[in-house]
Amino acid sequence: MEPRYLSDEHKAFREALRTHIQRHITPHALDWEEQRKVPREAWLAMGRAGFLCPWIEPQYGGSGADFGYSAILREEMVRSGSPGLSEGAAVHADIAAPYVERLGTPEQKKRWLPGCVSGEIIAALGMSEPDAGSDVAGIRTTAVRDGDHYVVNGQKIFITNGMNCDIIILAVRTTSPGGTEVRHGGLSLLVVEAGTPGFVKHRQLDKMGLHGQDTAELFFEDCRVPVANLLGEEGRGFKYLMQNLQRERLIVAIGGQAYAEWMLEKTISYTKTRKAFGKSIASFQHNAFKLAEMATEVAIGRAFIDLLIDDFVEGKRDLTTEVSMAKWWTTEKANQIAYQCVQLHGGYGYMREFEICRDYCDVRAMPIYAGSNEIMKQIIARRMGLEE
Numbered sequence: 001m002e003p004r005y006l007s008d009e010h011k012a013f014r015e016a017l018r019t020h021i022q023r024h025i026t027p028h029a030l031d032w033e034e035q036r037k038v039p040r041e042a043w044l045a046m047g048r049a050g051f052l053c054p055w056i057e058p059q060y061g062g063s064g065a066d067f068g069y070s071a072i073l074r075e076e077m078v079r080s081g082s083p084g085l086s087e088g089a090a091v092h093a094d095i096a097a098p099y100v101e102r103l104g105t106p107e108q109k110k111r112w113l114p115g116c117v118s119g120e121i122i123a124a125l126g127m128s129e130p131d132a133g134s135d136v137a138g139i140r141t142t143a144v145r146d147g148d149h150y151v152v153n154g155q156k157i158f159i160t161n162g163m164n165c166d167i168i169i170l171a172v173r174t175t176s177p178g179g180t181e182v183r184h185g186g187l188s189l190l191v192v193e194a195g196t197p198g199f200v201k202h203r204q205l206d207k208m209g210l211h212g213q214d215t216a217e218l219f220f221e222d223c224r225v226p227v228a229n230l231l232g233e234e235g236r237g238f239k240y241l242m243q244n245l246q247r248e249r250l251i252v253a254i255g256g257q258a259y260a261e262w263m264l265e266k267t268i269s270y271t272k273t274r275k276a277f278g279k280s281i282a283s284f285q286h287n288a289f290k291l292a293e294m295a296t297e298v299a300i301g302r303a304f305i306d307l308l309i310d311d312f313v314e315g316k317r318d319l320t321t322e323v324s325m326a327k328w329w330t331t332e333k334a335n336q337i338a339y340q341c342v343q344l345h346g347g348y349g350y351m352r353e354f355e356i357c358r359d360y361c362d363v364r365a366m367p368i369y370a371g372s373n374e375i376m377k378q379i380i381a382r383r384m385g386l387e388e
């Protein structure tokens, strides 16, 4: 059954996106993975074609598209073979830029959103620190007011788009002049522009997978950020982060589902043609049952994800519990399916030149980021009234 959000316009958008991916992304994807960098031109080409932040209002360069278009972008980009661009663009468009759109003043929106649509501005979100990942309220990077600037000092780690970003939405602790420490209430969001003295892009991290994705360690050393770059109100950063995380986690859950579907399709096709003992690998009952089980799990995941996309587009109810459920379930399934699919590819499954090998490494990050799967279960348990 088709989801409710999918109109003829959405389908036409999907077709145009597929053509763009086939022509401009997939042929270069492996090179980008090996070079560990996606060139800016690939971002600009996405922007020219209208595939970056289509949800931004037309007055700031976007098309005012609904969340259904973001879901299509996430699903199709996963299949592009370029996790570097796929993950980077998802963080840019559906995780970082929405803060500017939701909290920005008209002046701030005019300054940054058109560039987010064209690809001239790449956005990142800087929450995690060496000693504050799951525990967001433990953020230590400080922003101390000095006239019409904040002076920022601290360190961020694991930041997607960190090396190539033009702006970063930075979660900081705004200590009051009296120095009062308030854990949740003391956080604020600043937009820091690349090139600001003291914003140091220290290094691109060496990861297990997602090689084309730029994941960085950043330092802020007496970095003077204009007060005009504060997003929303000072001290409300924790609340803003928690609100936006629902969209971020749904995007990750859609990614988990899309990966599971794509890996299974590739494995069915491989095991139907690969032969042993005069028969296809898929036809041995053990393997056929494995494929049947995975097809069942993927179908169940798809039904749940489509329901959530529909409800998110319609914005009728609080989806925190269901989004947390979807985030842990689809990303864990993607990993279980990756394991089975590598096994069904035999030795070839262990070779990086085979996509399934790279997928196996790429999906491993999903249960960790955007709030780990343990944190998702904690949220669900709390909302079930299980925490004392």
Ligand SMILES: Cc1cc2nc3c(=O)[nH]c(=O)nc-3n(C[C@H](O)[C@H](O)[C@H](O)COP(=O)(O)OP(=O)(O)OC[C@H]3O[C@@H](n4cnc5c(N)ncnc54)[C@H](O)[C@@H]3O)c2cc1C
Residues within 6 Å of the ligand: 091, 125, 126, 127, 128, 130, 131, 132, 133, 134, 135, 157, 158, 159, 160, 161, 210, 215, 365, 368, 369, 370, 371, 372, 373, 374, 375, 378
């Ligand atoms: C590829 C990648 C990209 C990323 N991109 C970004 C980004 O763009 N921006 C950004 O800000 N961050 C980003 N992150 C960071 C990511 O969000 C954190 O790694 C994640 O939140 C976990 O934090 P941590 O690594 O400090 O682990 P920790 O918080 O130290 O957790 C370690 C383990 O303990 C578990 N744990 C923690 N608390 C509890 C608890 N209360 N109950 C049970 N178990 C618990 C965790 O689930 C985890 O398994 C990225 C990470 C990766 C791997």
